[in-house]
Amino acid sequence: MPSFWFTFSLFILISSFFSSSHTIEDDIKLSLIDFLQNLSGNNSDEVAKSFGWTISTDPCTDRWNGVSCNTRTGTLRKIILEGKGFNGSIDARSLCKATRLAVVSLHHNELQGTLSPEISDCKQLTHLLINGNKLSGSLPSSLSGLNNLKRLDISNNIFSGELPDLPSISGLRTFLAHDNKLSGSIPQLDFKNLDEFNISNNLFIGNIPQDAAKFGPGSLSGNPGLCGEPLKKPCQETLSKRKSKEISGEKLAMIIGYALLGFLVILLLAFMIYRRRKKKNSVKPVNASTTSELSEQRSPYSIGDDSNTASPVITSDLVVLKSGAIPELSFENLLKAPAELLAKSKVGSTYKVVLEEGRSTFVVKRVKDLKMLGKDFSKRMAMIDKGKHESVLPAVAFYCSKQEKLVLYEYQQNGSIINLLQGSGGGEHQPLTGWNKRLDIAARVANGLAFMHKELEDRELGHGNLKSTNILLDKNMNPLISEYGLTIQSETKSSFMDDVFNLGVILLELLTGRVVQNNGSELAQWVQSVVKEEWTVEVFDKVLTGETASEEAMVSLLQVALLCMNSSLDTRPSMAGVASMINTLRDEEEDRSIVSEV
Known part of the structure; x- marks a missing residue:
C-alpha cells in the first residue's frame, strides 16, 4: 500500500512538472504569435497559420517559417522575416519573451511605429537588422544595454533624434544608419573595430571623429552640419572664439607694425639660410673619403650593405607619413643605426633597425627592382597612406632616390602568422592554436584587403606580394597587412x-x-x-581537430580558400565577396559559442 501511494505521488509530481513546463513553453509561443500578428498588421489567426505558427506545434521541431533553432539545446535563436510585405509594428515585448534570441532580421518590409524600450529584454541579441522599413521616432536609450550586439542596421527608415549610448556596446562591428533623420553629434564609437559604418543622409552636426575617416566620404555625406576629414569641409571656429579675437583699431595698427618688422627679419633669415644651403649643395657627389667615413660609422650589418647596389646619395629627404614621428628619424641615422637582416626575397631585403640606443625600433623594407621615378613612387606611397584600415600596417616614412627606395614600418614583436603557426614566434605570446582566433584573423585580413581594393579601385593597385610572412601580428595578436603595393603591378583587375x-x-x-x-x-x-578521397578532416591542423572547433565551419572556410584559388580569374570572387563570406562564417561561429556558453 505505501508503495502504491509513493508511485502515485511520484506520478502526480512528474505530471505537474511537465504541465508547468508546457505552460511556460505555450506562453512563449503565444507571445511569438502575437508578435507575428502585430508585425503583419492583422490580428487574425490566419496570418500565423499561414506561417505555421500555431499553439499546437513547436517552433523548433515543427520548423515554423522564418524561425531557426539550436539543434543541440532546442532553443530558438533566429527570427528572419525579410521582405514579407508586413506593414504593422514591432512588438518588442512579445518578441523578447524568447530570451535566447540571437538574430532578428526584419528588413525590407513596410513596418511602422517606433522601436520600443523592451528590445533590451533580448539580452543575447547579436544581430538586429530592421533596415528598409518606415520606422520612426527616437531610438530607445535601452538599446545600449544589448551588450552582445554585433550588427545593427537601422538604415532607410525615418528614425529621428540623437543616438543612444552606442559606445557602451563594446563588441559592435556594424552600424548602418544612413537615410534617416537622426541628429546630434557622432558618438565616439570604437571605429577601429568596426567593419561597416554609414550614417550618410541624416542631420548630424559637429566634428567627424578622426578614426571615422577611414570609412570614406560616402559613409558621412549628406549631413550638412558635419565637418572635417574626409568630407574636405573645414570646421569653422565657434562664435565665442571669433568674438574673443575681436580687437580695436589701435591694437590692429600696432600688430600690423610688429608684423611688418617680423616679416623683414624673416626675409633676412631666409636669405642667410638660402646662401648656406647653396654653399652646402655645391659639393653634391659623395666622394670616396665621405663614403669611407660613413661606412666606419655604420654597424657591421647596416642597410646599405647589399653588394650589388651602388652607394646611396647621402641626404635627409626622408618623407615622414606618420604624425608624431621621433625627431631622430632621418636617412643618415638609418644608415648609421644597427640593422639586422630579417629576410631577403625577390621584392627586396627587410631589416630590423634600432635607433637611439633602443628607444625606437623599425622595420625597413629596401625595395628592389621597382623601376619608378621618384615622383611616381611618392604618389604611390601617398595614395596607399590614404587607405587607413585597422588591419593594414601604415608606413611610418619612406625615402626615394635613383639608387634607393626604402619604406619604414613600426616593428611588430609578435612576428608573422606563419611564425606562430609553426610555434616559432619571437614574441611573448603562445603559438597561434585556437580555431576562433584563426577565423578572426582570416576575417580581419579579408576586410583589410577588401577596403584597400575599394580605396584603390581607380588604379587597380593590389598588394602584389601577399603571403603569410607579410601578415604580422600586433601586441593584441590582431593581424596587420604589411608591404602593401611595393611591387611592380600592371593596372588591371x-x-x-x-x-x-x-x-x-x-x-x-x-x-x-x-x-x-x-x-x-x-x-x-x-x-x-x-578531399576527393572523402577524407576532408585529414587536411586540417591536428591542433584544430583536437579541440572543439566546428568541423562544418572549417570545411566552409576550406571551400572559400579553394574558391579563391580557382585557376580561372572570372570564377574567383572579389575580395569584398570573400570578406562577406568569411564574416558570415565568423558571425555564425560567434553565435555558436554564445549558445554553448549558455
Missing part, C-alpha cells in the same frame, strides 16, 4: 585577383598548419586530392 588567390593560400595555411611551397599550388593540389 588581375592584380586584385592575384591578391584573392594569395589570400586563399593563407587560408589553407591557417587551416592545415602547413607551409606553402612555391606559390601555394602544391598545397592546394594536396588538399583537393584528400
